[in-house]
Amino acid sequence: MQDAPPPPVQPRNPLHGVTLEAIVTALAAHYGWKGLGERVPVRCFTSDPSVPSALKFLRKTPWAREKVEALYLFMLREQRRTARDAGRPG
Incomplete structure (x- = not known):
């Protein structure tokens, strides 16, 4: 029996290897459920929100x-930009 071929390597895909659960958890931690619901107006973020x-x-x-x-x-880009700008002398 042959093993399945390995998945293609995606070194430039920032979503590669990141679970949807990790994405939702990070967004909720960064923006809060209210802020997340304002940015993506769907009921699962605005009415009794939860990760599940x-x-x-x-x-x-x-x-x-x-x-x-x-x-x-977008959040990742903003975090990188903020970190980069914080390291520059003012």
Whole structure:
């Protein structure tokens, strides 16, 4: 029996290896549920929000998942920019 081929390496994909749960948790920690609901206005973020309910919805709703992933990438860029700017002499 042959093993499955290894998944392709994606060194430039910042989402590679990051779970949806990790993304939702990081966004909720960074923006708060209220802020997350303002940026991606879906009920799983605005009405009794929780990670499990968000995961259930996002796994079934590709357009919402794309918005959440895009917001996560934006958050990472902002964090890198802030860290870079903090290291520069004022």
